[in-house]
Amino acid sequence: MIKDMATLIGGFLTALLLFFGTIGVSFEWFTQDSINAFVVLISAAIALGINLYAVYKNTYVLTKKAKLQKEFLERNNLK
Numbered sequence: 184m185i186k187d188m189a190t191l192i193g194g195f196l197t198a199l200l201l202f203f204g205t206i207g208v209s210f211e212w213f214t215q216d217s218i219n220a221f222v223v224l225i226s227a228a229i230a231l232g233i234n235l236y237a238v239y240k241n242t243y244v245l246t247k248k249a250k251l252q253k254e255f256l257e258r259n260n261l262k
Contacts, residue, residue: 185229193222 196218203209239245255261
């Protein structure tokens with residue numbers, strides 16, 4: 184899913200690049216290489232976000248409810 188989303192963004196940017204080329208507008212920094220680099224950046228950012236969310240959900244220290252849940256798990260030898 185992550186790779187698909189990044190591919191869709193890259194496809195849109197490539198289509199935008201071709202559209203600008205058709206109407207005669209060009210930017211020196213807006214090339215296929217910059218689009219590919221941006222897609223890699225988007226993929227890495229999405230992966231980082233998922234990992235940060237997983238750490239947040241599994242640490243049990245950020246909210247009062249999470250602390251209570253951690254205590255419960257430790258008391259019942261589930262953690």
